[in-house]
Amino acid sequence: MRRTKRSTAIASAFVALAMIAAACGGDDEAAPAPEPTPAPAPAPEEPGDPIAIGALHPLTGGLAQDGIAMDEAAQMAVDDINAAGGIKSLAGTELTLISADSQGSPDVGATEAQRMIDEGVVAIIGAYQSAVSINVAALAERSGVPFVIDVTVADAVITDESRYTFRIQPNATDNGVFGVQALVEMAELAGVEISTVAHLYDQSGFGTSIHDALAAEAEVLGIEIVEKITYNPFDVSDLTTELARVEASGADALINTGYYGDGVLVARGLNEVRPDNLKVVFGVASGAFDVDEFPSDVDGAGEYFFNSNYHYDATSARVQDIRARYEERFGKPMRTAGVLAYQAIEVIAQGLESAGSADRDALRDGISGVVIDDPLVATSGPIQFDESGENINARPIVMQVLDGNIRQVYPVNFKEADFVFGQVPWRD
Amino acid sequence: MDNSPNVAAAGAADDPETVEITDSGASLMTDAERRERQIRRVVGVIVAVTVLSLNFEQIQLLTGPNRSVLIQATVTGILIGGVYGLVSMGLTLIYGVLHIINFAQGALMTVGMYSAFSLVSRFGFDPYATVVFTVAFLFVIGAIVQGLLLNRIMKESLEKQLLLTLGLSVFLENVLLLLFSPTPRAVQLPYARGSTSVFGITVEWPFQVFGAVASLPRTIAFFGAMALAGLLFLLLQRTSLGVRIRSVADNPRGAALVGIDVQRTYILVFGLGAACVGAAGALVLPFLSLEPTTGESFNVIAFVVVVLGGMGNVVGAILGGLIIGLTQQIGGIIFTGQSNLLGVFVVFVLVLFLRPNGLLGRAH
Incomplete structure (x- = not known):
């Protein structure tokens, strides 16, 4: 019996250990102890206790790569603002970041957001996945806590009634609409005819919401969607059959909306199936085609692929400086998701600056009035929020894989290189 | 024990009434059971026909102008099905002998993939x-x-x-996250686009079959999986070690009485089960991108395959793997706009309805 007891204890301890590892794996940046928010006082002369901002991202699980990077970028933004003298209208009060792990789950995300609100954060940034952001937005509206979305495309996160939720990046509708528009405009500029399109996309809310917007706009522009194919990006291990369907459809262009692993499968599969009909491969909010590692991971199979996506502005000197410092500090390139997290912290800092108060309602009004003239992400103007909290100037831009590098190619004001239209890597 | 590769006869052995009931020995069935079985079959066929006719238009298209898509789905289904079979074989072996449902099978596969990746990227090994x-x-x-x-x-x-295997899978996944970060990794196969000559026949990769393509890495993965499955089968059937494993599966107490070290056999079997996914991991690495959660997607499929083929049945796992691979691919093109797992679960439910113990499983 003793042995049984002992082995039970060992097993239980092991399981407990594993669970703990699951709960905090990857969250190696320990959050500083939260400080209670100081009561709002008009025009303080002494810096108050640090103001806490919550960062909620998937720090473990399949999306941890971007989640961790976003958390790091947010921390860097907080450090930069503190180093530059804190919030000046609050006599230099510093910021502090509380990190939380959504584990990629809407339920955990909501619980963690509630915990951070209870701990006194003035605002929350997050949450990367649509399902998580929808829960957090509902909570933010109910609790009166500003929620600045760094990455989440689903339209439904922001409604007409939203008061406390703000989004910097383009939503699904903007992504779908501008994606097709860019495809058509670029085809015209290049003199290549694109009249039929096949859309291969993620079956979850992310892909379908983009598909709906894209399909509606395609109809307006007279483009026919001759094949639509969905897949689950998290369990797919082969897309050859799907790509054979794209070939059978005879479409001029393939549009793909998905994540990284499936994007790699698309590129590799296309170079095996080699559809004769395709003139162009075009990502709309693809999580792969504009990632720096993508061209080498697929060994040239992604050359000439386009991606219309929200993206950091590679032509901005401020972005270049932040990305260089990030890479030095964390030893890896800073991706768009990270730049957006940085930007979200800046938006909150500016909101605090103009509110002159750490009161959540005052901050909400502050954020709704911010104008950021030198945004880090490519937009069609300064970051400014409309009534519902969407950034009125949010726009995707188009990148292309050229000579194994990701280059901004369209619109012209963000251009790093001239685009090559009508080419696919399996027909050189 | 007969020559069937079923390693999961334990449990039935305690009950002399049921031990003879295999699917071939249906003579012991009562009339009522036979009638029930027939009703099940009829209902199953009706359900299958109804489900398929819902999408008759799509089927017409696939047998007509879009035939190449159907052929591609078949080729892809068979190729990936072989890999599913190999992953499931480890799982079913462990279940058959140890009666443990190993939730860590997917995570162990990821460990295999990362170890292969490290050898390729650090030391320049061929994948x-x-x-x-x-x-x-x-x-x-x-x-x-x-x-x-x-x-x-x-x-x-x-x-x-x-719980222990579940905890182990969470643990392994997070250790990998810690060691390798969540950045997706991929290895390249420099010769994937060349040609191979075997016995004077030159094959250009990717290989063209009736308008469908079979890429070199997927073809190698399939044949590699089949070869390893064959080896495992021979090991279980033709070696004294296999006899030892099967007798432990059949009756652990009896095996212990004739001098077999049961604990050591358990260790060996779990090792073999893990080795199966080790091989599978290395075989799929050249065509999948690798993240700490990659193996997890094979977990769900492997459980379906194991139950479908018959819990504990090694040949059933291969058969189940091929069926699931084909169903996933062909189901995906018939039921468009759905997850391709829909077809898988339709077949799964149907098989369980018609043969509750799986295709090659025995009645308990």
Whole structure:
């Protein structure tokens, strides 16, 4: 019996250990102890206790790569603002970041957001996945806590009634609409005819919401969607059959909306199936085609692929400086998701600056009035929020894989290189 | 025990009434049972026909102008099905002998993939040469897990074993996250686009079959999986080690009485089960991108395959793997706009309805 007891204890301890590892794996940046928010006082002369901002991202699980990077970028933004003298209208009060792990789950995300609100954060940034952001937005509206979305495309996160939720990046509708528009405009500029399109996309809310917007706009522009194919990006291990369907459809262009692993499968599969009909491969909010590692991971199979996506502005000197410092500090390139997290912290800092108060309602009004003239992400103007909290100037831009590098190619004001239209890597 | 590769006859052995009831020995069935069986068959066929006719238009298209898509789905389904079979074989072997449902099978596969990846990227190994190492490495890991952890709770309740393997999978996944970060990795196969000459026949890759393509890495993965499955089958059927394993599966107490070290056999079996996914991991690495959660997607499929083929049946796992691969691919093109797992679960439910013990499973 003793042995049984002992082995039970060992097993239980092991399981407990594993669970703990699951709960905090990857969250190696320990959050500083939260400080209670100081009561709002008009025009303080002494810096108050640090103001806490919550960062909620998937720090473990399949999306941890971007989640961790976003958390790091947010921390860097907080450090930069503190180093530059804190919030000046609050006599230099510093910021502090509380990190939380959504584990990629809407339920955990909501619980963690509630915990951070209870701990006194003035605002929350997050949450990367649509399902998580929808829960957090509902909570933010109910609790009166500003929620600045760094990455989440689903339209439904922001409604007409939203008061406390703000989004910097383009939503699904903007992504779908501008994606097709860019495809058509670029085809015209290049003199290549694109009249039929096949859309291969993620079956979850992310892909379908983009598909709906894209399909509606395609109809307006007279483009026919001759094949639509969905897949689950998290369990797919082969897309050859799907790509054979794209070939059978005879479409001029393939549009793909998905994540990284499936994007790699698309590129590799296309170079095996080699559809004769395709003139162009075009990502709309693809999580792969504009990632720096993508061209080498697929060994040239992604050359000439386009991606219309929200993206950091590679032509901005401020972005270049932040990305260089990030890479030095964390030893890896800073991706768009990270730049957006940085930007979200800046938006909150500016909101605090103009509110002159750490009161959540005052901050909400502050954020709704911010104008950021030198945004880090490519937009069609300064970051400014409309009534519902969407950034009125949010726009995707188009990148292309050229000579194994990701280059901004369209619109012209963000251009790093001239685009090559009508080419696919399996027909050189 | 007959010559069937079913290693999961234990349990039935305690009950002389049911031990003879295999699917071939249906003579012991009563009339009522036979009638019930027939009703099940009729209902099953009706359901299958109804489901398929819902999408008759799509089927017409696929047998007509879009035939190449159907052929591609068949080729892809068979190729990926072989890999599913190999992953499931490890799972079914462990279940058949140890009666443990190993939730860590997917995570062990990821460990295999990362060890293969490290050998390729650090030491410039050929991706397929790493199979030898991943098999050995995963065998050792599996043996350690069984020897140090699971052997201690073999007589405890099912939930404890289940929780332990579940915990192990979470643990392994997070260790990988810590060691390798979540950045997706990929290895390249420089010769994937060349040609191969075998016995004077030159094959250009990707290989063209009736308008469908079979890429070199997927073809190698399929044949590699089949070869390893064959080896495992021979090991179980033709060696004294196999006899030992099967007798432990059949009746652990009896096996112990004739001098077989049951605990050591358990260690060996868990090692073998883990080695299967070690091999599978190395074989799929050249065509999948790798993240700490990659193996998890194979977990769900493997469970379906194992139950479909018959819990504990090694040949059933291969058969189930091929069926699931084909169903996934062909179902995906018939039921468009759905997850391709829909077809899988339709077949799964149908098979369980018609043959509750799986295709090659025995009645308990």
